[in-house]
Amino acid sequence: MADDALTFAFSPCPNDTFAFHALVHGLVPGVRVQPQLDDIEALNLRAERGEADITKVSMAAYGRVRQHYVLLRAGGAAGFGVGPIVVARTQRAVGGRVAIPGERTTAALLLRLLGRFETVPMRFDRIEDAVLSGDVDCGVLIHEGRFTYEARGLTLIADLGRVWETTHQCPLPLAPIAIRRDLADTWGPRVDAALRASVDYAFAQPEASAVYVAAHAQEMDPDVTRRHIALYVNDYTRALDTQAVYRLVQWAEAEGVFPAADPTLPLFLA
Secondary structure (H helix, E strand, O other), X not given: OOOOOEEEEEOOOHHHHHHHHHHXXXXXXXXXXXXXXXXXXXXXXXXXXXXXXXXXXXXHHHHHHXXXXXXXXXXXXXXXXXXXXXXXXXXXXXXXXEEEOOOOOHHHHHHHHOOOOEEEEOOHHHHHHHHHHOOOOEEEEOOOHHHHOOOOOOEEEEEHHHHHHHHHOOOEEEEOEEEEHHHHHHHHHHHXXXXXXXXXXXXXXXXXXXXXXXXXXXXOOHHHHHHHHHHHOOHHHHOOOHHHHHHHHHHHHHOOOOOOOOOOOOOEOO
């Protein structure tokens, strides 16, 4: 890897490996990156330590890292119908012990739309089993869980994305891409352009990333992978709805999850 490569931390989920395949493999111009793949909650924790030059970060975690990272417009996960879902073994009200895919995730934040619950943080790919075994009463699913819960015998009891859309009348911003503020002036515009070019490459040549996507996917069913990509990689991956991001930030501030905004720290790259 070239010495001038920027570290780029993102998840191994199909939407990210599909969208960023071209950038990682040098198929688009503008910037070279050294990929660092990890679970979204691990990325959130790493962002708090400022480890990556560029990183995917949960919107719910951004308040903790805003001093050090500024948001880019390209590469993020957002949209309609993309929100986390709550499942249980049988139809019931959300309650009891609720598994969440990390305390810093947008999924955990959105659970507040329904109330306050006893939550049990764990890796996202362990939640279905925890619900099935009775270790928890309900579970908040993200990523592939949206497509696999029914086959595993679980029941949908709430769609947090739908609650957000109904309440706020805008798409749900789940996880944007951020760049370190000390790198933003020099690299920010180039990184933003390269991310958008990588997404465009993925749309234009969807089969080019197939091996890379399969190598990192948790769920190997090709149909699940296809549906995952189709849902989470969309026009908002090319350019986030900035007003939706501002709305979520304002709500998170009102909920006491985000500290009050520092007016000297713009949310997005200028």
